[in-house]
Amino acid sequence: MLSLSKHCFFFWTKIGLSATSRTIELPNPLALDGGGELAQARLAYETYGELNDNRSNAILLCHALTGDQYVASTHPVTGKPGWWERMVGPGKPIDTDRFHVICANVIGSCMGSSGPASEAPDGTPYAMRFPVITIRDMVRAQVALLDELGIEKVHAVVGGSMGGMQALSLAANWPERAARVLVIASTSRHSAQNIAFHELGRQAVMADPNWAQGNYYATELQPDNGLAVARMAAHITYLSEEALTEKFGRNLQDRDAKSFGFDADFQVESYLRYQGSGFTQRFDANSYLYITRAMDYFDLAEEHGGKLADAFAGTEARFCLVSFDSDWLYPTSESRHVVRALNAAGAAVSFVELSAPHGHDSFLLDVPALDRVVKGFLG
């Protein structure tokens, strides 16, 4: 397995130098919800499509937990297509012939934006000295990016899963910055179950002796095993039981009979191991800790005096929420909870529960109804 520290630093540097991803250093220190501020915060971002003359056709796209800015361009580490190429591009539902799509790597992540793997002022990686951040901090950084780009108001802010949390946070905290808010398979707060799964993942990382309190960047030993287990557990939550059964059933992997041992006898085991190890090649374990923490801390109502409707009081934005019937991570009831608050606030809101078999990951997969809704809502 590749050494993550070298790898992470390698592409981190590479991105900074090459033209593939633009990186901006925010001019002002970034104030943080946890107190204090992050000086010289960097944001790496990609754009697709031209910004029009009156700067009114921008769409801010917010990525999910392990996503990044490579929405519709080849990932520099994996060489795989962008994570939402089916949705974003010329003539696609988010049409880059019409819209200027901006996607920034969130702070805390590891694809060029400031995170635990970045260099602290003392010249060594922050590791666990990186401040604990929130979803609102991530959004604050992106609002600062919009300021730098001279974009006062985006045509829409769009996000699925954690991206949806960012879209809601932007709508609640910077209501004048987005005309439309599209939230897919997301929630306004992390439930006990959501937190529980994330804690499982974090404990897997931290239980790996190679984690070394987060100080593994200078060594060859990486907490890959822990991070892989975290990813495996998380991956199960992204899929529906139906999808797993449909895809794997009880099929055996490359064998005719059970081994009566602990190899990956079943295809589903093999698949999860593959997902887990693949993930360690492109993601920093400490980033995983920080971002899952930010998601767990997310409770939009709590930020606004305990009443979610108050988060959206007076908003003039149009909202659209989409859930999937097979998503048990952020089920329809969570979207309804947001819709209820938006209705109480008198906001213009659309909501639809789409039928798709894939579970939470449906927002990334082939669901033609989602394409139509996205296209129609963006206008």
Added chain:
Amino acid sequence: MRLYTPATNYGLRPDLAVIAKSIETESRVLDIGCGDGALMDVLVENRRCDARGMEIDGACVERCVAQGLSVVQGDANRDLADYPDKGFDYTVLSQTLQTATRPDEMLDQLLRVGRQAFVSFPNFAHWRTRAALMFGGKMPVTRAIPVSWYETPNIHHVTVKDFRELAQEKGAKIEREWFFSSGLPVTAGTNWRAEFAVFQLSR
């Protein structure tokens, strides 16, 4: 329903057409059970209204949103409670009252959420319905009530007379009323002759 749709009337069903024409321009409207958004579309395009919809059928909601309309997938029996008092100038409930779990409570919600409410429904006392029951001895299946008793969503059939009584009980004032048969207005003997009724109410 297409049978009764004259080409004028914005291409709407007669009950929706009178509602569309009676709603003041640039008002705020909540269309409950908005279906494929035909009325909302006219209200937005021709009447410059801020129209919102609620619809239980996901496929209909998807079509509405794809058209750019603001529609929430929801169950009016439950979800109307989420809307603030008098948040809308008008609420519209077209041919849905008879499917409500509690039509009386739904009427309360309509008048709470909207300053004015439009309610349209098929009149169960129409002579065809009466004749079907009287002479056929079976639950009527007519062009206004086209679905058999065992699969109809209409669980609370209502007549013009019943509705007037309910409105009175609820302290609702009937501002205007319209009646139709075969898509044409009916003015006299409405409880016998109207296939469909539309009421505009306030409280």
